[in-house]
Amino acid sequence: MSDTSFPDATGRFGPFGGRYAPETLMAALAELEAAFRQAWADPVFVSEYHRWLREFVGRPSPLYEAVGLSEALGIRILLKREDLNHTGAHKINNTVGQGLLAKRMGKPRIIAETGAGQHGVASATAAAALDLECAVYMGAKDMERQGLNVVRMQLLGTEVIPVTSGAGTLKDAVSEAMRDWVGSVASTHYVIGSVVGPHPFPLMVREFQKIIGEELSEQLGDVKPDVIVACVGGGSNAMGIFYPFLDSDIDLVGVEAAGKGIETGKHGASLGHGTPGVLHGARTYMLQDDQGQVHEAHSISAGLDYPGVGPEHAYFQDAGLARYESVTDREAVEAFHLLSRIEGIIPALETAHAIAWLQREAPALAGKTVVVNLSGRGDKDVQEVVGLSSDPGL
Numbered sequence: 001m002s003d004t005s006f007p008d009a010t011g012r013f014g015p016f017g018g019r020y021a022p023e024t025l026m027a028a029l030a031e032l033e034a035a036f037r038q039a040w041a042d043p044v045f046v047s048e049y050h051r052w053l054r055e056f057v058g059r060p061s062p063l064y065e066a067v068g069l070s071e072a073l074g075i076r077i078l079l080k081r082e083d084l085n086h087t088g089a090h091k092i093n094n095t096v097g098q099g100l101l102a103k104r105m106g107k108p109r110i111i112a113e114t115g116a117g118q119h120g121v122a123s124a125t126a127a128a129a130l131d132l133e134c135a136v137y138m139g140a141k142d143m144e145r146q147g148l149n150v151v152r153m154q155l156l157g158t159e160v161i162p163v164t165s166g167a168g169t170l171k172d173a174v175s176e177a178m179r180d181w182v183g184s185v186a187s188t189h190y191v192i193g194s195v196v197g198p199h200p201f202p203l204m205v206r207e208f209q210k211i212i213g214e215e216l217s218e219q220l221g222d223v224k225p226d227v228i229v230a231c232v233g234g235g236s237n238a239m240g241i242f243y244p245f246l247d248s249d250i251d252l253v254g255v256e257a258a259g260k261g262i263e264t265g266k267h268g269a270s271l272g273h274g275t276p277g278v279l280h281g282a283r284t285y286m287l288q289d290d291q292g293q294v295h296e297a298h299s300i301s302a303g304l305d306y307p308g309v310g311p312e313h314a315y316f317q318d319a320g321l322a323r324y325e326s327v328t329d330r331e332a333v334e335a336f337h338l339l340s341r342i343e344g345i346i347p348a349l350e351t352a353h354a355i356a357w358l359q360r361e362a363p364a365l366a367g368k369t370v371v372v373n374l375s376g377r378g379d380k381d382v383q384e385v386v387g388l389s390s391d392p393g394l
């Protein structure tokens with residue numbers, strides 16, 4: 001499974017995936033697919049990509065034995081430290097890869113959409129380093145909430161474009177970025193931030209993120225974990241760590257956001273509690289009402305606050321290749337505190353969902369070995385979490 005033969009030629013993972021896009025973008029997506037496949041088969045491109053991962057991103061990320069947490073939970077816990085990457089999360093693995101691809105395609109400009117700003121910052125960072133022009137679409141409301149990330153992108157030389165249409169959040173920013181791309185595709189590459197979107201994005205982002213699992217495989221040596229767990233928003237960090245282990249008998253567990261509780265309807269658990277439909281160019285599990293209207297997601301962590309999920313995860317779920325669980329905002333915040341205090345590692349709130357699942361399942365996992373993908377650091381979330389202690393809503 002570690003080659004790129006899946007998805008099939010039409011970009012499908014079983015009944016999921018595909019390419020649902022405006023006619024004007026179909027040629028660009030075909031061109032992108034051809035360019036990616038050619039680059040990925042070219043040892044010069046691949047070694048250039050690996051050089052950037054090593055010298056700019058700081059890879060390989062360590063595999064860290066979390067002794068304190070292991071003792072507290074009665075499980076042997078190893079942390080794959082994606083939080084130690086440049087810019088503090090796994091997203092940079094993908095933006096550097098797509099940035100290099102844009103250059104190879106002769107496109108001097110990249111665009112991206114961003115919710116809380118993490119993918120925007122990772123895109124802006126890659127653009128600055130690779131000498132690409134960059135514009136990031138961001139909901140006006142999100143810009144207000146995430147002022148620091150806006151300033152960060154601007155410092156990096158990126159133009160942040162406020163989106164006031166709709167609710168002024170991520171979904172609207174995606175639409176605006178798409179509109180830009182339709183008009184600028186000859187000079188511009190659209191950097192999608194997770195394993196979502198029309199073919200070839202889910203394939204391409206998986207290939208750029210699978211370095212996480214490949215390194216892990218080497219770092220484990222003779223150690224055979226029973227479980228690998230990762231949080232799932234769009235699903236890129238989970239895909240990156242799962243993919244090289246698909247043929248193993250390791251239990252692969254993705255953790256979605258149960259938000260304020262599944263029963264309240266305010267959650268982001270597209271796999272566990274969504275239905276199949278087409279969102280942002282691909283067929284996948286998504287949150288929608290009876291009329292097929294997209295249902296707004298909710299999570300305390302911006303990275304998991306998305307009403308869809310990568311189509312390959314949809315396939316994994318139906319094929320029984322991985323399983324998907326969910327934890328609430330409250331459980332995630334508790335795990336955020338636990339890891340900070342016990343390990344000296346402040347995790348991103350997204351990542352805290354994976355830790356929270358471990359905490360809840362600890363009795364069933366007693367004596368087992370578990371690898372957690374520590375997708376990002378939590379500096380960005382400190383203010384929010386501290387503000388919560390007095391929030392009666394949590």
Ligand SMILES: *Cc1c(COP(=O)(O)O)cnc(C)c1O
Nearest residue numbers: 194233234235236237303350376
């Ligand atoms: C964006 C983000 C996520 C969620 O995105 P995936 O594509 O599901 O990985 C998870 N963790 C962190 C730290 C993030 O920044």
